[in-house]
Structure formats: C-alpha cells, structure tokens
Amino acid sequence: MQAPLPLGSRPPVLRMSAVDKVFGADIVALKGMQLDVNQGDFISLLGPSGCGKSTALRLIAGLMTPTTGRIEWSGGTGQGDLGVVFQEPTLMPWTTVAKNVALPFRLRGKSGAEVADAIRNALDLVGLSGFENAYPRELSGGMKMRVSIARALVTNPRLILMDEPFAALDEITRFKLNNDLLDLKTKTGCTVIFVTHSVFESVFLSDRIVVMAARPGRVIRTLEVDEPYPRAEAFRTTPEYAAHCRAASDALHDAMGIAA
Amino acid sequence: MTIASDAPTPTMDSEELRRARLARIQLVAKWTLPVIVMALTLLAWHLYVTINEVPHYILPSPAMVFQTMFTDWGLLSAAAWVTTKLSLYALALAVIGGVALAVLFTQSKWAEMSFFPYAVILQVTPVIAVAPLIQIYVDSAFAAALICAWIVAFFPILSNTTIGLKSADHNLRDLFTIYGATRWQRLIFLDIPSALPFFLGGLKIAGGLALIGAVVAEFVIGRSGTGLGLASTLLEASYRYNFARLYAALFLISGLGIMIFAATSLISHLSLRKWHESALNRES
Numbered sequence: 291m292q293a294p295l296p297l298g299s300r301p302p303v304l305r306m307s308a309v310d311k312v313f314g315a316d317i318v319a320l321k322g323m324q325l326d327v328n329q330g331d332f333i334s335l336l337g338p339s340g341c342g343k344s345t346a347l348r349l350i351a352g353l354m355t356p357t358t359g360r361i362e363w364s365g366g367t368g369q370g371d372l373g374v375v376f377q378e379p380t381l382m383p384w385t386t387v388a389k390n391v392a393l394p395f396r397l398r399g400k401s402g403a404e405v406a407d408a409i410r411n412a413l414d415l416v417g418l419s420g421f422e423n424a425y426p427r428e429l430s431g432g433m434k435m436r437v438s439i440a441r442a443l444v445t446n447p448r449l450i451l452m453d454e455p456f457a458a459l460d461e462i463t464r465f466k467l468n469n470d471l472l473d474l475k476t477k478t479g480c481t482v483i484f485v486t487h488s489v490f491e492s493v494f495l496s497d498r499i500v501v502m503a504a505r506p507g508r509v510i511r512t513l514e515v516d517e518p519y520p521r522a523e524a525f526r527t528t529p530e531y532a533a534h535c536r537a538a539s540d541a542l543h544d545a546m547g548i549a550a
Numbered sequence: 551m552t553i554a555s556d557a558p559t560p561t562m563d564s565e566e567l568r569r570a571r572l573a574r575i576q577l578v579a580k581w582t583l584p585v586i587v588m589a590l591t592l593l594a595w596h597l598y599v600t601i602n603e604v605p606h607y608i609l610p611s612p613a614m615v616f617q618t619m620f621t622d623w624g625l626l627s628a629a630a631w632v633t634t635k636l637s638l639y640a641l642a643l644a645v646i647g648g649v650a651l652a653v654l655f656t657q658s659k660w661a662e663m664s665f666f667p668y669a670v671i672l673q674v675t676p677v678i679a680v681a682p683l684i685q686i687y688v689d690s691a692f693a694a695a696l697i698c699a700w701i702v703a704f705f706p707i708l709s710n711t712t713i714g715l716k717s718a719d720h721n722l723r724d725l726f727t728i729y730g731a732t733r734w735q736r737l738i739f740l741d742i743p744s745a746l747p748f749f750l751g752g753l754k755i756a757g758g759l760a761l762i763g764a765v766v767a768e769f770v771i772g773r774s775g776t777g778l779g780l781a782s783t784l785l786e787a788s789y790r791y792n793f794a795r796l797y798a799a800l801f802l803i804s805g806l807g808i809m810i811f812a813a814t815s816l817i818s819h820l821s822l823r824k825w826h827e828s829a830l831n832r833e834s
Contacts (some may be wrong), residue, residue: 351728374728380721383825384743396739397729425825 300328302364303448303481304350309359311345311507318506319345323359325500325509327449327483332475334492334499335485336538338546342507343485347451350483363448373442373450377457379434381426381441387413388422391441412444413437415474432463439471443480452484456491468494469523476520489542493534494526501538503545511541610794615801618794626783626795630802633764633779636692637810640699641760645753647700648707655708656715656741657733673705677763681770691778695767702763706755714748715741747826750818757814761807780806 304327311320320342327333335343348354349361351374373394381390388409389396395405413419416436426434435455442450456464468491475482486492492499499513515534517525525531562570592612598604599611606614619626651669655662681698688694718740726736765781772782784799822829 348724351724353724353727372728374725376721376724378719378721380719380725382722382740382743384746385825393725393739394729397726397731397735427825427827 300330303327303329303331304364305360305362306346306350307360307362309346309349309356309361311342311349311354312357320349321506321508323507323509327481329448329481330479331498332482332484332496334496335483335502336487336489336492336499336542337502337507338487338504338542340504340507341502341545342504343502344453345507346502347453347483347485350449351451371445371447373445373447375435375438375442375450375452375455377454379426379431379438381434381437383426385425386422387418387424387426387429387437390426390437391444393441394445408444408446409440412440415443415477416440417470430463431459432467435459435467436470439474443474443478446478448481450480450482452482454485454487457486457488464491465523471495472519472521489535489538490526493531493538494521499538499541501541501545510545513537513541607791607793610797614794615797619798619801622795622798626780626798626802629778629780629783629799630806631779632692633761633768633781633803634806636695636699636764636767636779637757637760637806639696640703640763641753641757641810643696643700644704644707644756644760648704648752648756649711649749651708652711652715652745653737655712657737662712669705669708672701677702678766678770681767685771691771695764695771695778698767698771699760699763702766703756703760706752706759707749708752710748710752710755711745714745717748718744747822747828750814750821754811754814754818757810758807761803761810765803 304325306323306325309320309323310318312318323342323346325333325346335346337343345354349356351372371394382393391409391412392405395401395408409422410419413422416439418433418436418440421429421433421437426437429437438455442452456467459467472495474480484492484495493515497515497517497519499515500509501511501513502508503510513534517530517534595609596611596613599609610618651665655666677698680701681694684694684697685691688697722740723736726740731739764779768778768781769785772778772785780799780803784796784803787793787795787799819829
C-alpha cells in the first residue's frame with residue numbers, strides 16, 4: 291500500500307530491450323520492442339489485432355521466450371510475483387470464489403491466517419466481500435471478472451498483466467470496472483500493463499499509452515497521459531480527456547495506415 | 551388499436567398458468583406413465599397366455615415367472631450375486647486401469663504413442679472371440695469372465711478420461727505455468743477436476759458395458775457347467791425348456807443393469823451438481 295510516486299522518480303520494475311519474437315520461420319510477431327516499466331505505472335498497450343500486444347504480454351509473463359533481445363527484471367531475481375487477468379475470467383468452475391482467489395498461494399504451498407487475510411482483503415478491494423463461498427456460475431460476468439482481478443492482486447504482485455480484461459463485457463459494466471480498477475490502483479499502488487483496443491479505455495486508465503502497429507508488430511508511438519490520479523468518472527467529460535483521446539486516436543489511425 | 555381493460559394485472563397470465571399446469575402434469579406423468587405401460591404389458595401377456603392356453607415351455611405367464619422367482623430364489627439369488635460381483639469388479643478394475651492409463655498417457659506422449667493403438671485393438675476385437683482363449687489360459691472361470699468383462703468396460707473410461715485430462719482451459723494452464731505449478735499440482739488441481747465430467751460420462755457407459763461383458767463371458771465360459779451367474783443360469787434354463795426360470799433370470803439381469811445405471815447416474819449427479827452445466831437445474 292504505497293502512495294503513488296511522481297513520474298520519473300519511480301523505481302524500475304522491468305525493462306524490455308530490443309525484443310523480437312518470430313513465430314515459425316518468418317512470421318514476425320514483435321520487432322524491436324522497447325519498454326521500461328516503473329513501479330506504479332499504468333501502461334496501456336493499444337493497437338489493432340495482430341500488432342503483437344498479446345505477444346508482448348506473454349513474453350513478459352514468461353510463457354514464451356524472446357527470439358532476440360532481453361527482458362530484465364530489476365534486481366535480476368526473475369519475475370517473482372506476477373498477477374495476470376485474461377479476457378475471460380478464467381476461473382476454476384469446480385470450486386468457490388475464495389478458493390479461486392487462493393490459487394496463487396495454494397500452488398506455492400502457502401496457507402494459514404496470513405493467506406486468509408490476503409484473500410479477504412483482495413475480495414474486499416474488488417467489492418466481493420460475502421461471496422467467498424459462491425461458485426463462479428452463480429456470479430454475473432462482471433463479478434467473475436472481479437474475482438479474476440482479486441486473484442491477480444492477492445499476492446500483492448510486482449506487476450499485474452491484463453489482456454483485454456473487459457472486452458467481453460457490456461459497456462455499463464465496463465465503465466464501472468474501469469472506475470473500480472482506478473480506485474484499486476490508487477489504494478494499492480499496483481503496477482499494471484493493460485492490453486486494449488479501446489482508445490477511451492486506455493486514456494481513462496493509463497498514465498502511458500504505447501501505440502502499436504501490425505505486420506510486423508511494433509511500437510510506433512508512446513503517449514503520456516499526465517493527468518493526476520485519482521481520476522473520477524467526471525474525467526471522461528473534460529477537454530483534457532478529449533484531447534488525449536484525439537491524440538491516441540490519431541496515433542492508432544497512423545498505426546492502421548502503416549499496417550494497411 | 552388499444553385494448554382497454556379494467557381487470558387488474560394478473561400475477562400470472564393465462565399462458566404462464568397453462569405452462570405451470572403442464573409442468574405439474576408432466577412431473578406426475580413421468581413416473582405414472584411407465585408404470586401404467588408396464589402393468590398393461592403384463593396384463594396383455596397374461597391374457598394372451600391364458601386365453602390361448604400357450605404351453606409354459608413356449609411362453610410362461612408373468613404370474614408363473616413371478617412364482618419361479620420365489621421358488622428358485624436360492625439358485626437365482628446366488629447366480630445374481632455372482633453376476634453382480636462380476637460386473638462391479640470389472641467396473642472397479644476398469645476405473646482403476648482406465649484412469650491410471652489415461653493419466654500415464656497424458657503425462658507421457660511417448661507412452662500414449664506406444665500403447666494407445668493396442669488399447670484400441672483390445673477394444674475393437676470382439677470379446678466373444680477372445681473369451682475361449684482366456685478360458686484356456688486362466689484356470690478360474692470367475693477370473694476368466696472377469697477379464698472379459700474388464701476388457702469391454704475399460705475402454706470408455708480410458709478414452710473419456712484421456713480426453714478429459716487434456717480439456718483444461720488453456721488460459722488456466724498458462725496461469726498455472728505463471729504461478730510455477732509443479733506437474734503434480736497441475737494434475738491434481740487442474741487436469742483431474744477438468745476431466746471429472748468426462749470421466750463420469752465414461753463411467754455411465756462402462757457400467758452398462760461391464761454387465762454386458764459379464765453376460766457375454768458367462769455365455770462363453772459358464773457354458774461348461776462352471777455354474778457362473780445369471781447368464782449361465784439363463785442359458786441352462788433354455789436348454790431345459792425351463793422358460794419361467796429363463797424369464798426370471800432375464801428380469802434380474804435387466805434389474806441389475808438398471809441399478810448400475812442408476813448408481814452411476816447418481817454418482818455423476820452428486821459429483822457435478824454444484825458446478826457443471828450438465829447437472830444444473832435451469833429455470834426457464
């Protein structure tokens with residue numbers, strides 16, 4: 291629970307330098323990816339399909355290795371704790387909400403009062419206190435996603451990766467979860483890399499937007515959204531928000547133009 | 551165009567009332583109709599036999615079958631117990647063998663490549679053709695019959711469980727990788743729960759097949775006066791034109807099949823009712 295530090299003075303978490311990923315012999319999914327992630331950052335990877343944003347996420351998660359280039363974690367200790375939220379809630383249907391959230395601890399053989407506290411705390415943060423013993427099927431789509439988020443942050447990870455987590459939800463639920471995610475970021479000071487193809491979502495949530503283009507997947511522009519957190523719902527109607535959306539939208543058009 | 555109505559809005563409109571009434575009737579009919587069909591069939595059978603004076607060595611009346619069930623109960627119950635044991639042991643061994651092999655196959659691709667074709671060969675070769683060989687090499691008739699029943703019952707368990715163990719959500723798989731799960735943890739916490747619905751589907755099929763395997767084995771192996779279970783009794787009764795006993799044995803085999811099906815269905819329902827789509831009561 292640390293207070294957000296000003297930009298520029300945050301300790302580094304992760305650096306991707308000149309990362310290429312090639313599938314098969316000649317499909318370049320990602321070319322020359324450069325990314326510095328610092329503690330407390332909320333970074334959006336914004337781009338059309340096939341721009342390599344999910345590939346970048348999978349590389350950071352350690353689910354695949356770069357063809358060339360390096361991904362270095364500060365301290366050199368490897369990724370350590372990492373939270374992941376997928377596009378689907380990806381819960382285990384055969385067990386309860388509490389046990390789903392407990393999964394990261396369970397896989398490390400941890401249990402006890404500390405773990406129980408962490409689970410209670412995580413469920414409280416996503417607004418699901420009292421649903422510990424519910425089964426996933428009893429929850430709505432938005433609530434399932436909240437459980438997924440609780441699982442990602444229950445270990446208080448150094449970095450949370452989110453791969454279009456709200457893309458499958460209706461707009462009302464999506465806006466609500468956007469607001470709640472920002473609340474969560476303010477409360478926990480967590481560091482997030484958020485993959486999306488929504489300009490509005492990326493501007494509302496992030497302090498940095500990395501715009502990517504396809505064929506080959508690469509970064510074409512990085513935009514700073516230097517608006518202070520916490521951001522309220524009212525931020526969506528400010529001229530600053532509109533300006534940032536315009537800039538991000540232009541960058542995205544450039545990305546599509548190059549790709550076409 | 552508007553239809554004015556002074557009547558208060560009913561809590562349930564006529565369509566809903568009709569649907570509710572239909573649902574109640576269906577609930578009752580679900581149990582009573584099969585019973586009525588059964589009673590009518592038995593009555594028709596009885597009348598046919600008595601009116602036409604069909605001799606009992608052609609077709610015994612249901613009353614006579616019922617009576618034989620009592621008079622021959624000592625012999626029939628002993629036979630039924632043998633067939634029950636045969637089926638249940640075969641099913642148990644099929645579960646153990648099928649699940650163990652499925653786990654082996656999913657843990658090692660090499661094992662699957664090496665042995666899966668032979669599991670298929672074992673399955674597609676008619677057991678009735680193999681039974682005489684087994685009878686030669688295995689002294690105990692019971693053990694020989696058990697092997698036959700096992701061969702028939704184990705494949706659906708193996709096949710379903712293998713598919714089930716590979717069916718876990720790929721994102722959950724990734725999540726387990728990210729959290730550094732061991733192979734063992736992946737098996738226990740992810741693959742086995744994901745495989746459970748598939749396994750239980752296989753169990754239902756295998757339950758029926760275990761009985762079929764037992765009956766076939768008894769026909770082939772029990773023939774030579776080994777006095778195995780119900781199917782041997784049935785065959786022997788047919789040689790003696792004791793059709794009342796034959797029908798009694800047939801009904802007991804049927805009853806056994808129904809009980810095995812009911813038991814495996816119950817196990818399946820109890821295991822899945824909390825979470826799996828197939829076991830949920832959907833409100834329309």
